[in-house]
Amino acid sequence: KTISAVNSMSYEDFISTFGNVIEQCSLCAAAVWGDRPFSDVNSLHKSFCQFADQLSIGGKEGILRLLPDLAGRLAMSGGLSKESTKEQQSAGLNTLTEQEKQNMHHLNQQYKQKFGFPFVICARENKKEAILTGLENRLKNSGETEAVTGVEEVKKICRLRLLDIVDSSSKL
Numbered sequence: 001k002t003i004s005a006v007n008s009m010s011y012e013d014f015i016s017t018f019g020n021v022i023e024q025c026s027l028c029a030a031a032v033w034g035d036r037p038f039s040d041v042n043s044l045h046k047s048f049c050q051f052a053d054q055l056s057i058g059g060k061e062g063i064l065r066l067l068p069d070l071a072g073r074l075a076m077s078g079g080l081s082k083e084s085t086k087e088q089q090s091a092g093l094n095t096l097t098e099q100e101k102q103n104m105h106h107l108n109q110q111y112k113q114k115f116g117f118p119f120v121i122c123a124r125e126n127k128k129e130a131i132l133t134g135l136e137n138r139l140k141n142s143g144e145t146e147a148v149t150g151v152e153e154v155k156k157i158c159r160l161r162l163l164d165i166v167d168s169s170s171k172l
C-alpha cells in the first residue's frame, strides 16, 4: 500500500490492516490512526514506537505477554499468527533438533518464571544460535531492563511487519 492510501483509510480499515503489527495489540493501531497523516512508513513506525514508549513498565510487560514463545507449544501445533509463523520459520526455529527444542523450552520456562513475561526477540533479525545466546544472556538481567529490551525487539518486529504492508518508497 502507498502511504497516501494508508492516510485515507477509515479507522476500521486501518485497525484491520495494522492491528497485528504489534502482535495481538490492535489497541496500538487504533491509537496510532489518530496520528495520521503519515509522511512515510518511518513516521508510521515512529507513532507505534511512541505509543509503546509512553506505556508504564506494566503496560510494556503486557505487550510482551501477548507474543507467542519462540518454538513453543503454539508454534509446534501450528497455532501461530501468519506473521509469527513466517518470522519463526525464518530464524530456523521450525528445524530444531529434539535437544535444541528441550533446551529452548527449558530456558523459556526459566525466563518466564523469573520475569513473568516471555523472552522476546526479533526472529527475522536472528538465527536460532543468536536467539539461544540472547536468551541465556538476557536471563541474567533485571526485570526492568528486560521489559525495555523486549519492547525494543517488538519495535523491530513492528517495523518489518509494516514494511510488508506499506511501500517503503512512497512518501507524502
Ligand SMILES: NC(=O)NC1=NC(=O)NC1=O
Pocket: 067, 068, 069, 070, 083, 084, 085, 087, 088, 118, 119, 120, 121, 122, 123, 124, 157
Ligand atoms: N517470543 C518472541 O520473540 N516471539 C516472536 N518474535 C518474532 O519475531 N516473532 C515472534 O512470534
